[in-house]
Amino acid sequence: xxxxxxxxxxxxxxxxAALMIxxxxxxxxxxxxxxxxxxxxxxxxxxxxxxxxxxxxxxxxGTDYRxxxxxxxxxxxxQRSRAELTFKKExxxxxxxxxxxxxxxxx
Numbered sequence: 001x002x003x004x005x006x007x008x009x010x011x012x013x014x015x016x017a018a019l020m021i022x023x024x025x026x027x028x029x030x031x032x033x034x035x036x037x038x039x040x041x042x043x044x045x046x047x048x049x050x051x052x053x054x055x056x057x058x059x060x061x062g063t064d065y066r067x068x069x070x071x072x073x074x075x076x077x078x079q080r081s082r083a084e085l086t087f088k089k090e091x092x093x094x095x096x097x098x099x100x101x102x103x104x105x106x107x
Contacts, residue, residue: 032071034106037083039068041094046087064089065097072106081106 032051039048050068057064067086075083082102087094 032106034072034074034079035070037070037073037075037085039085041087044089044092044094046094066094075101079106080104 035049037049039046039050046066046068048068049070051071052069054067054069055064056067065086065088067084070083071081073080073083080101081104084098084100085096086098086100088097089095
């Protein structure tokens, strides 16, 4: 085997390993389990079970935002590979501003 063939075979093995570790895999410990998207708003606090949370501020209107992301979540009666909910703070209270989600399942 030439060096190029070895590198190509190694790349293929790494790609397949990365795909096997993907969403929904529990045997490797690297994936995300399917969960129900849950959040509760109480004034200026949001309790949630999201995999990631990001706060950001947009200058000008003086508005705070919080984006919550779930991987492999059940949202609005459907299994989603990704659900992102963005909340905007208005009068010191969080309100749902935007919903984005990926299709497909994580099984």
